[in-house]
Amino acid sequence: MSLLQVTGLNKAFGGVKAVDGVDFSLDKGELLALIGPNGAGKSTTFNLVGGQLVPDSGSVRLAGREMAGLPPRAIWRLGVGRTFQIAATFASLSVVENVQMALLSADHKVFAFWRRAAGHRRADALALLERVGMGTQADRPCSALAYGDVKRVELAMALAHAPQLLLMDEPTAGMAPAERLALMALTRALAKERQMGVLFTEHSMDVVFGQADRVLVLVRGRLLAEGTPEAIQRDARVQQAYLGNGQILGKHRQ
Numbered sequence: 001m002s003l004l005q006v007t008g009l010n011k012a013f014g015g016v017k018a019v020d021g022v023d024f025s026l027d028k029g030e031l032l033a034l035i036g037p038n039g040a041g042k043s044t045t046f047n048l049v050g051g052q053l054v055p056d057s058g059s060v061r062l063a064g065r066e067m068a069g070l071p072p073r074a075i076w077r078l079g080v081g082r083t084f085q086i087a088a089t090f091a092s093l094s095v096v097e098n099v100q101m102a103l104l105s106a107d108h109k110v111f112a113f114w115r116r117a118a119g120h121r122r123a124d125a126l127a128l129l130e131r132v133g134m135g136t137q138a139d140r141p142c143s144a145l146a147y148g149d150v151k152r153v154e155l156a157m158a159l160a161h162a163p164q165l166l167l168m169d170e171p172t173a174g175m176a177p178a179e180r181l182a183l184m185a186l187t188r189a190l191a192k193e194r195q196m197g198v199l200f201t202e203h204s205m206d207v208v209f210g211q212a213d214r215v216l217v218l219v220r221g222r223l224l225a226e227g228t229p230e231a232i233q234r235d236a237r238v239q240q241a242y243l244g245n246g247q248i249l250g251k252h253r254q
């Protein structure tokens with residue numbers, strides 16, 4: 001059985017069919033990239049899987065269990081993580097305290113005062129930071145980190161509740177090319193060692209073709225193609241509908 005099985009997914013906003021009969025699946029340990037031109041329906045698909053939006057129709061199953069229509073918190077509890085965008089309130093906390101906050105939340109102590117974070121599972125938080133290459137920066141304030149390092153902390157925070165499926169919406173936006181590849185290579189290694197599925201949207205083609213196991217191409221809410229990075233790069237329909245658009249490649253590639 002697939003880890004994630006999406007069937008007949010539909011979502012319209014007024015007259016716009018943002019997601020129009022989309023089917024796909026994702027296996028444990030797999031990195032699946034969702035690409036497509038602006039307005040193709042990537043974010044909508046993402047939000048339908050994560051529960052931020054309710055589908056008009058269709059099914060979203062995690063390990064066979066229906067999630068469509070459940071609130072985001074319930075979907076999170078079933079094992080679907082999202083990379084955190086660190087809130088401004090947490091910028092004054094240290095790196096390790098931010099991960100400890102995520103561990104508090106994972107342990108369902110969501111109403112605990114933030115002051116308790118400092119005493120909560122520090123060793124586990126440090127181990128997560130070590131795994132994402134941030135062990136030596138654990139006691140620095142988050143506000144002092146370079147942007148690429150913040151992204152690594154976000155990844156450690158997302159791993160705090162040991163998700164089966166991790167959703168990453170444009171995880172490398174704003175990063176330099178070398179940092180992007182390093183972050184997604186790390187994500188790929190984590191997916192394999194934890195047998196965690198990863199669904200990510202990405203405009204940067206070097207990341208998509210360098211790191212994804214499989215690629216889905218959405219155009220105007222419909223799935224145009226799906227396959228290995230090599231097959232997608234060769235696909236004439238994709239080149240015409242998407243990759244042939246020099247503006248998109250030129251805008252996001254450096």
Ligand SMILES: Nc1ncnc2c1ncn2[C@@H]1O[C@H](COP(=O)(O)OP(=O)(O)OP(=O)(O)O)[C@@H](O)[C@H]1O
Nearest residue numbers: 013016017018036037038039040041042043044045
């Ligand atoms: N809340 C909303 N209300 C109305 N229309 C929406 C809403 N969200 C998305 N849309 C429309 O649905 C379509 C798909 O949008 P979506 O944001 O999912 O595309 P995308 O592929 O993520 O685009 P981008 O790459 O620009 O982020 C677009 O036509 C968009 O204008």
